[in-house]
Each structure stands twice: as structure tokens, then as C-alpha cells.
Amino acid sequence: MLVSDFHFDLPQEQIAQEPLADRAASRMLHLYRETGQFADRVFRDFSTLLREDDLLVLNNTRVFPARLYGSRQGSRSQPLSPHNPASREFLQGRIEVLLTRQVSTDPNEWQCLVRPGRKIGVGECLYFGESRELQAEVFSRGTFGERRIRFAPVDDFFQTIEKLGHVPLPPYISRSDRPADHERYQTVYARERGSVAAPTAGLHFTPEILTRLRERGIETAQLTLHVGLGTFQPVRVPIVEDHQLHKESYSISPENAEAVNRARNQHRRIVAVGTTTVRTLEYALAQSRDGGLEPGQGEADIFIYPGYQFRAVDAMLTNFHLPESTLLMLVCAFAGRERVLDAYRHAVQKGYRFYSYGDCMFLE
Secondary structure, rough: EEEEHHHHHHHHHHEOOOOOOHHHHHEEEEEOOOOOEEEEHHHHHHHHOOOOOOOEEOOOOOOOOOOOEEEEEOOOOOOOOOOOOOOOOOOEEEEEEEEEEEEOOOEEEEEEEEEEEOOOOOOOOEOOOOOOOEEEEEEEEOOOEEEEEEEOOOOOHHHHHHHOOOOOOOOOOOOOOOOOHHHHHHOOOEEEEEOOOHHHHHHHHHHHHHHHHHHOOOEEEEEEEOHHHHHOOOOOOOHHOOOOOOEEEEEHHEEEEHHHHHHHOOOOOEEEEEEHHHHHHHHHHHHOOEEEEEEOEEEEOOOOOOOOOOOOOOEEEEEEEOOOOOOHHHHHHHHHHHHHHHHHHHHHHHHOOOOOOOOOEOOO
16 A cells, blocks of 8 residues: 555645634534545534444543753763763754653653754763753664653753743644643643643543533543654655554553443444544554453554554544644544545635644544
């Protein structure tokens, strides 16, 4: 299967640069999988499209300010610590580091993307903050700007990150982050810190929408998948099957696993909010030893593209995705490539807003 089979043309001006003031005012394209028919709606109507016995599953991950700007220095010979900094030789220019996944807490090690990727080598020291509040060493190098770095100990690492870091807006948003993005690039039910990108389908929910769902008696469950490279890494191979996803950490509590299993046993629909929720449910269910969803933690690297047989999810809310992306491939696997691309062409023609701060689709 060719990656180019998932291409569509999108005018640059339809890539949303700003969020709407009213989250629930987003437009929503309603796609019926069996017939391929679709209808133009607004997200405020979402609760009316659900059945009273549906189970709605949300990803409660929280975005942290994972983009750091700092300086670099050449390789060192002395141990790195806040109390024993490397020599005060000339710092070699500005750098950007995007933390994508914490792989160890003691020592504090992270996978990340760096810019400029070709210049930052193993053994270099990285400094963040005017007084170098954070220091790190590069100790492993990957492809396409990937690095593994080790931070020197600080009293409260995440408090320091909150102070120094920036909201990691996607590259297609052609502006710097603003104070308002710290709240707006976050779902209203975000709880568990760890994502470098928002689960964007959830950005449309408001407290009022959630209240309306409860009033209708619609059950909700939550899980956590921390969005990292596995979600937004571009596909760099021409053949779909040759692409491999990075692992992303997830967790499912016993009570939420029980809610999913109860809905499945009662033949009720499971409605996933976002592709991250879809991937977590499908991956976790595939790991099951008895056919039910098991609680626990793990690392998901499932790559879903057409031909995949869904076991956990019956309906999906999702935003519009980039051409030739793994997220678009997942949606095409769920509703059929031609039907999804027809819906996308309609959305382009009707002026829908695309990507993270854009409009959404409901597929059932």
C-alpha cells in the first residue's frame, strides 16, 4: 500500500492558526461508515448523536511545556551538576529541544528531538534558562534529529520545566506559543501530565457538554496515553507497511477497564474520543490473555491502517489530519479510504478548519 494513496490537497489558509473562543462552536462533519453519506453539523450537537447506552472513552493526558530553548557547549570531561558546571567556554549558539518521552526517572533521561539536528553531538552539554537552571548531556544519537539526553538533578524538575518550557504547538501553526495556549491547547478534562501534543478531538469539549452527556445518562470512561513521536512522526517511506511507530506510554485503571468490558459484554457501542484513545483501546485489547481489556500500564506502538480489524471501537470522534499521516491512515482503516477522502474533499470545499485547532469529524 502506497503512502501517496492517502494524499489530499489542502489550501494553506484552512490550517487553523488560532482556536475558537468557544470550544463547542467548532464545525463537525458527521460520516456514516456504512453508506458513506455525511452531514454538516456543529460540535454542540454531539451529545444528541450518541445513544443513551453508549460508552464514551476519553484520553485524560495533559500536555506539559515540552519545548525548551537553550544553548549548547562542546563535549566535557567533568561530571555535570548544578554545583559543578562545565567550563565557561563560549556557548555555541541557540538550540531547541522537544522532550518527547521520559525513559528513566533516576537518572532523569528523555528521548527528544533537537534543532539543529546535525550539529548537536554525543557528549555535548545543553543549558536552559538565563542562569542555567537546567543542564543536560547528550549521550545517544538517533536519526532525524532524535537524541537521548540526561538531565542533571534539580529540586523539582517539572516545576522547572513549567517555568522554562513552552507549549509545543505543532509546526503547522506558524506562530510562537502564547500564554492563552497553556490552557487552550489542553482538554478541559486533562489530568495526567506527560503529552507533547494535545489529543485534539477532546479540545472541543466544554464543562457544559460533559454535563449534558451526564444528564442524558451517557457513561464515560477515561484512559491515559501520553502523546509522543508515535502520534505525530511523519511517514518517511513510500510503502505504508514499512513504517514503524515509536512507543507511547499508556495506563488504564481497573474501574475504567471494567467499564469497557461491561459495555462490550452488553453489546453497547464504545465511542472513542480521538485516535489516541482508539490506538490505546485496540492495543490493550490485543494484549489481552482472555479477550477482555486488562487494566495496567504499558507502551503502545500499534500502527493501524486499512485492512486492520477493529475489536474495541464502534464509533470515533476525531479532528482532520495531515495528508499521508498515520492518523489519516487510522481513520481510513475505520471508515474506508475512499469514503474518508471524499469526506475530506467535502470539508475542504466547505471551508472547514483543519488540524489541531480546527474542526472535527464524527464517524459511526
